[in-house]
Amino acid sequence: MEKYIYDESNGLWYELQGDYYILCLTLPTEKEHKPIGLWGQRHKRYLQEHNKIFYTTLLTSGKLNEYLVDVDKQTEEHFERLVEQMKQSQGITEQLKSENALEWVQRTNNIQACAREIVNKEIIFG
Structure with missing residues (x-):
């Protein structure tokens, strides 16, 4: 399984954590x-x-x-x-x-x- 995947339907990246893909979130910089x-x-x-x-x-x-x-x-x-x-x-x-x-x-x-x-x-x- 890949460490990171990109979902083109919603434009978001996901990271593999154990057996699950978790959404990669970053806070906007000021x-x-x-x-x-x-x-x-x-x-x-x-x-x-x-x-x-x-x-x-x-x-x-x-x-x-x-x-x-x-x-x-x-x-x-x-x-x-x-x-x-x-x-x-x-x-x-x-x-x-x-x-x-x-x-x-x-x-x-x-x-x-x-x-x-x-x-x-x-x-x-x-």
Whole structure:
């Protein structure tokens, strides 16, 4: 028996595995493989655990990396925008930083934690 056979009726290749021919499948390659940041990695983990069908669809279509890079970029921009808006609304300025650095750090960390929760709820786990 041949190791590989080609079925002209459906245009697919099959490989001999033991006594059976198994369909040879390959995933499409993505055009660019850009690195995925923290937000994209979190969203990927969420999709793998809670939305397996969507994750598998993206993976098998070769669009997973592109999608995750886009999610990462949008999330980072949204996070930075939220932090800046919250700083302005709470009056956290460079003057406060020079006058009372400890308070500035505490309030900035609090704002970042709040913004992180918002972004996680709205984009990453939403």
